[in-house]
Amino acid sequence: MARKYNLVCVQSAIEIIEDPSQKQATISRNLERSLRVAEGAVVRDEARVVLFPEGWLQGHSFARTKADWKAICIEIPGPETARMGEFARQHEVYLAGAAFEQDPSWPEVWFTTGFIVGPSGKVELRYRKLQEHNVEGLIPNVSPADVYSEYLRRYGEDSIFPVLDTPYGRLAIIVENDVNYFELTRIFTFHGAEIFLHPTSEENGPQFPSWDQARRSRCYENICYLASANSGQIISTYHAAYATRGSSTVINYLGNPVARIEGPGESLLVSPIDLQRLRYRRLEGRMNFPAQVKSELFGKEFGKQVLLPKDTGPATRETGEATIRRLQDKGILGTP
């Protein structure tokens, strides 16, 4: 068990798949470039956990049709994770990231999926993004919550909040928008998570300072590490090259940033993870929020009010708008 080790966020330059017929070639370029860049940190800085951004193999394009979205999905596990497995085995490291995934046994839906490939060479954790942007009309995929009953039937209850026990701590993945929902990180903490790997995809905009704030709160309130790897550059014929804020960040268990890239650009962020000190902090009684929270009370309270409902089928912008109208009618959201 490592007491202290290095983690690296790879702030990748991502080439967007614009023509699905170029899918394999583009993914291969993105993957090989990312692995080569990561290798520097693995060899020189002995990084043991490597984190890539959300969508770093395929890119997220607003110009993509529904059919093209499905066409660019990969399988997890699949050939890409097998290639990552070779690297992980060779260097004895954990590799994590998030990609757009199609499960071949469930062709009707596809997910944004966080995953970890371990030194075994295999996919050791697979998490499907819960707080998906489909409800804002930004991506035509599904959240497990949209198809909750069927999801549990297929994958089992334990598949929703998976935690991976490793020599580098108990790892969990949350993806991009998930970081804004404290419930997720709290539940993962209840399940034993210590280090949150956060593949993300953040552009520029007025809300992002608040994302930074939320990132820190997640660590403070759960006594955990959180590493956010964002993309560093977009390579595309129609997206601005720096339509990403970069700013990959690692926050420690006190809620303080320990490492940060200032801005975009292809880069690496190597940060120490002091697992031993995190575990000492969790033994302290004062301000030990995960042990102090009245979970039973909030289980009851949260159950009283349905915000965004489950089992609606794939959520769309209409689902989001209907939810707001319903909550306005119930007096939960005020009516302007």
Next chain:
Amino acid sequence: MIAPYTAVAVQTIIRHVKDLKWREAIIKENVNRSISMMDYVKHRFGAAKLFVLPEFSLTGAEHVRSVEEWTKVALRIPGPELEPLANFARENQAYVGGGTMEFDSNYPGRWFNSAYLFGPKGELLIRYRKLNGADVQGHTTYSTPPALYDLYVKTEGGEDALFPVVDTPIGRLGMINCYDINFPEVIRTFAMRGAEVLLHCTGEPYAPHRESWEMSRRTRAYENLMYVISANHGGYAAQMHDDVFADSAGLIFQERLEGEISPVDRSHGGSEVVDFNGHIAGQTESPGEALAMGSIDIQALRERRGEVRGNILAQVRSEIYAKEYAKHRASPLNRWLDRPIQDKSEGSQNTREVIERYLKEGVYVPPEGVEVLTSQPSRRRASV
């Protein structure tokens, strides 16, 4: 439509009741000084609609006092000491809220760390009792409603009593005290009950993890699309002898005094009005008597809450999270149902028991080389 209005966090210097015989005089002084500061706002800046006073701002917080003595120091809500504040609200057509230690004869042998809100008719609109604090931190002996949950819900006529929200012509208001801000679950529950403006009566001394509290209130505002008004105290003075306060150090420290003497500037001040984007709308940047003022625009908040993009509140997967919270056992309800908390160490013990159970259950992992209890593998395994 609700026109924008000014809200004020009134950062007072608290005169602290040390000796019961000075109780009435000191409470009166705290009340009058608070009202003078609110009058100043009126004379200097014109009408403000909403005033928030700090936690325990009328008596101070004594951390070594017995439960029995606390039941005597604590106020009733409503009660004669609070009447001038209710009158101010009526005379100025304003809303005045604050925190005070409270005794309620329905709960003999207990006292609460509470918050009150008076409306423009001078009526009591909210009585809230702090949900998190002494029961888990071990710094004093007030009761929290979850510590006597079954009894509390029965006595108060329902679970809504824990999370009171009042619908007013200046928006839907809720209140919390101090440590509650660190539990996002508390604020989410208020948001689920429609709260738009959260009045946070706080008492934040310099302490480990201090800056994280600012972070917490901004995150709470952002993730619930809610205004948060935090009134912290700006200083602390305790009456030690007749006419001698602990802020006149030269006079009283000719000898070492026993008991709790807190630093006069034990607080960073830092009262804040945070808007529904999580941005600072008003702030005091120092301790001392000061006012943090900000504009509250309920119409803008409601428009924002009507937008789909980034509407965190309307996108919470609440059913799934409710189920997971209900399955988990963290800090228990009804911990002090049969007998009131008597000693402040009981709160720390409560948390200690959960941590030890967490180490057994594998929720927490002990540091290497530390002989605690054998940790189990985490309950949830990754499955692919």
